[in-house]
Amino acid sequence: MEKITLYKEQLSRMRSMNRYYHDQFLLDVRILFILNTIFIYLSLNNEYALYLVPLISLFGSVILSFHAYFLIFSRNYTEFIEQKINNEFDDKILIAHELENDYFFPTKQKKMVVAVFNKNFSWFSFVTLFITTYGFSSFLWSVYMIYVSQLNLVYLYFVIGITVITLVVGYWWFISGTGEKRLERVFKNMDNxxxxxxxxxxxxxxxxxxxxxxxxxxxxxxxxxxxxxxxxxxxxxxxxxxxxxxxxxxxxxxxxxxxxxxxxxxxxxxxxxxxxxxxxxxxxxxxxxxxxxxxxxxxxxxxxxxxxxxxxxxxx
Structure with a gap:
């Protein structure tokens, strides 16, 4: 099989993965928003419903970041393959990765999951931060209400503990760039x-x-x-x-x-x-x-x- 055919098959596979996790991300955002809203409303009359709000918010942030995890992988690999195909033809015939870097989020810059805070800030970054802020606000509100109501402090400390662990691991993988650095190292070795x-x-x-x-x-x-x-x-x-x-x-x-x-x-x-x-x-x-x-x-x-x-x- 010719090299260019293999590249095209891999590119098609990555584009399919990209689309799947975009669709899954949007579906899960809607589901989590509905669940969060329902339990916040129920907690106004039933204090036990309040217990689920921080867990829904935390789980939502983890699962949405998990989708972004695959989006970042597919975006990086897609960019690598498109550059390979361009090199094979000695012409810039595939520019989707450049458009995505400018219009959505750049692959090789420091960011909070998929949101950047520099000149490449976009509507995509804003929506990411908006969803994050909503989830974080509902999390803080529910934790505060559990605390002031003295419902169950052991449960509260448990939630705070797993939240801290999640934030530390998330910072290590996404914000420090550990994940994308691993991809970059593999791409370098593929070119050696x-x-x-x-x-x-x-x-x-x-x-x-x-x-x-x-x-x-x-x-x-x-x-x-x-x-x-x-x-x-x-x-x-x-x-x-x-x-x-x-x-x-x-x-x-x-x-x-x-x-x-x-x-x-x-x-x-x-x-x-x-x-x-x-x-x-x-x-x-x-x-x-x-x-x-x-x-x-x-x-x-x-x-x-x-x-x-x-x-x-x-x-x-």
Whole structure:
């Protein structure tokens, strides 16, 4: 089966998922609104009906966020596939993901589930916040009424406890961007076979052999143009391999955009022919700054060792 056919099938599948969870979201909003309104009304004459209002509000927020969870997944994957198809045709023929990013909500920006608070704020964001505010208000009102009425404080503390847990997990997954960062990491790894195409590395013959968590292995077959006048491989070639391998290791396995800011290389033995193998591993990992080491081998003997400090420009 052709690659473009597979892309089209995946795109159709993601569009179907997107539509299903949009429809399910709108259906559940209506159901939860009706249930919430009914029990708020009943609680005016029956204090026991009040017990269900905070649970309905909390469950509603969780289930609606669960639908958004799938919407975010399908939107991200749809964007990835559309960009792949555009690359195959070398033309921007699919722009739905760009329209959705501007008209609904952007996929690669910090947001409260699907609501953004920057220049990309939209009616979609407003409706999301409106529904959230309604549910949160009914939750606070019911909790307050249970408290002032002294109905059941044990139950009240239970509701508050599971609410705090829900908010913490929700912040971790949605607002901090943990979920979308995981998707981005997978997309990067899906591209790692051809991500160097058209860049400096293939121009000099530098090839990535293996990428996995905190590790990159690369190679370079020595040619005459890699050498300086004395017949040995130029030190700049060694430095290039080391810093490139380390930068790619951080790019594919660490969150953020990492670039080298310092490179110290020790040349252990001269290289005149054969293949150079470079292996990059971390020494110290941080969110803003990292130190990595690259060891380079020729004919199974270590020929150079390089230490590179990286900085995360997303946090600068």
């Amino acid at each position: 076979k051809d991500f160097l195409e058209g860049t400096f590395d293939p121009y000099i013959g530098h090839e990535i052999l293996e990428i996995k968590e905190n590790y990159v292995k690369s190679s370079l077959d020595v040619k005459d143009y890699h050498k300086q006048p004395m017949g040995m491989v130029h030190g700049g070639v060694i430095d290039t391999m080391a810093e490139a391998a380390i930068s790619y290791a951080a790019y594919f396995t660490q969150e953020g955009t990492w670039v080298g800011v310092n490179n110290n290389t020790d040349f252990i033995r001269a290289i005149t022919d054969g293949t150079i193998i470079c292996e990059a591993t971390p020494i110290k990992l941080g969110k803003r700054s990292q130190i990595w080491e690259a060891k380079l081998y020729n004919n199974d003997q270590e020929c150079a060792r390089s230490t590179v400090r990286l900085t995360n420009i997303d946090r600068s």
